[in-house]
Amino acid sequence: MKAVRYHRYGGPEVLQVDEVPEPHPGPGQVRIRVQACGVNPWDVKGRAGRRSGGNPMKEPVIPGVEAAGVVDELGPAVAGTAVGDAVFGFTVGGAAAEYALLAHWAHTPDSVSPVEAGGMAQVAETASRGLRELGLKAGDTLLVHGASGGVGQAALQLAKQAGVTVIGTASPHNQELVRSLGATPTTYEPGLPTRVSALAPHGVDGVFDTAGTSLEELIEIAEDPARVVTIANFTADAVGARVTSVPYYDALDQVAALARTGDFTVRVAASFDLAEAAAAHALVETGHAGGKVVLTVG
Template identity: 45%
Template sequence: MRAVQYAEYGPSSVLSIVDVPPPHAGRGQIRIAVRASSVSPGEVKQRSGAMREVLPAVFPVRTGYEAAGVVDEVGEGVSDVNVGDGVFGTTSSERGANADHAVLAVWTPRPATWTWEEAAGATGAVETSFRVLDRLAVTRGDTVLVQGAAGGTGTVAVQIAVERGATVIGTASEHNHDFLRSLGAKPTTYGPGLVERVRSLAPSGVNAVFDCAGGALPDLVAIAGDPARVVTVADLDAATHGVHLSIASAGTTLGPGDPPAVYGLPIAVELAAQGRLRIPLAGTFPLAEIVAAHTLSETGHARGKISLLH
C-alpha cells in the first residue's frame, strides 16, 4: 500500500510516498480503508525539525494522525463497530494515517453532514478544543479570546465556545474577518495593538484565552490579567510566561501532558448532525500531492484544515 514518510528533518520536499505492507488491527483497534486523511500544523513543525528537542523523531517517520474511512478489520475486544462502517479518528503514537490503510486507536461514526475530507480533519481539532476549553472552564456568559481563530483548531474552538454560550473574540488576518463572523466570533487582527483592540471589543474583560498560534503570550497574559487564564497549544515558551502548554500525550520534555478529551467526539458528532458544527477546509489535495499540502500548511495562513483524498 502507499504511505507517506520522511527519513530526515527538512522542508516539505523530504516527504515521499513509499510502498509498505499494510498494517493490521491489534487488540482494541480497528483498521480502515482510508478515504481521506489530514495534515496538521504540529506535524509539519515536527517534520521541519523545529520540535526535535521536544518530540525527537525515530526515522523513518510515517506521517498522519487523523483519517476517515471504511472499517475493513476489527481487532480483538472491539464491539462498537463493524466492517463496512464509516468512521473518523486518530492513530496511536505510531501515526501512519497518510496511507491507503490506517489503524485507529480512537474512532467515532462519521456524521452524514460531513464529507470524508471534513471528517478526516475533525478529530484533532475537536479533541484539542474540548481539552483546552474545559481546562479554562469556559461556560455561558464568559468572554473568550481565540488567538489564531481562522486555523484548523481555531475554527472549531470558536464554534464550540459559541455553543457553550460564550462571547468569542477571534484574531485573524482581515480577509478572514467575515468568515469568523459566520462562525459566531467578533473578529480582530493580531499583532501590535492587540491588547487595546481586544479591550475595546470586551470592555468588561476577557475570562479566558485559547492560543492556537503562538508568539504573543505577553499580550495574551495582559488581556487575561492572569497567566492561569491562558492556555496555549502552539507556543513552546509557555512556561517562561507562566502559561500552560496543553499537549494531549503521556508527556514530553516540556511537561506531563494532559489527558486527551476524546469524550468531546460524540458531542461534536451530535452537533454536526444538527448542522451546528462544521469543519472548514483550507485545501484538499490528492495523496500524491502531499508536498503541496505541507507547503500550504507552512505558510501559516491556511483557513481551516488541510485534507488529503485517497
C-alpha cells in the same frame, strides 16, 4: 499499500509515495480504508525534524495523526464498531496511506463528507480540551488568538455552543471568516489589548492561544496568566499561563453529535492527492491555510 513517507528530515520535498506492508490492528484498534486524512502543523514539524530532539531518524515515517474512512478490520476487544462503519479519529503509525489504524475514533455523521471528517478529529479534540481547561460558562467572554486556523475555527463553534461570547484574532482577509463562525473579529497586529478592551469593556474571562505569539499582550488582556491556555507556546508556563498537550478523546463523540445537527463544521481550505503531499505540507507550513488541509486517498 501506498503510503506517503519521509526517510530523512527536511522540507516538503522529502515526502514520497512508497509501497509498504499493510498494517493490522492490535487490541482496541480498528483498521480503516482511508478516504481522507488531515495534514497538521504537528506533521510538518515532525517532518522538518523539529520534534526529534536532534536525534537521527530510526526508520521511515508515515506522517499524519488523524484520518477518516471505512472500517475493514477489527482488532481484539473492539466493541460498538463493525466492519463497514464510517469513522474518523486518531491514527497510530501514520495516516497518509491507503490503510491506517485508529486507536480512538467516533462514527462519522452522514451529514459530514469523508474529506471533512478526515480533518475533524485533531481540531475538535484540541479545541474542546482548550475550552474545558479554561472552565468557561454561558455568558462568559473568550478571546481566541488564531481564530481563523483549524483549531481556532473549532474553538469558535464549540464556545458558541456553550453560550460563550467570543472575540477572535485573524489576518485582515480572514475577519469575515471569523464573523461567519459567530465571533467578533479583530486583527493580531500590536495593540491587541486596546482593541479587545474596546470590544469587551468588562474584560474577558479566558484566552485560548492557538497562535503562540503575543503572550505578554494575552496575559495583559486576561489580567491573570492562569486565564490563558495555550497549545502553541510551550514556554508559557514559566510565566504562569497554562500549556495543554494531553489529548482528551471523549471530544470525538461530542463533536460528532454536534456535527450531526449541523452545529459543528470543518472548513476544508484545500485537499490534495497522496502524491501531492509535499504541496499540502507547504501550505500548512505557511501558517495561513485558513482551514484544514486534507489528503484524499483513492
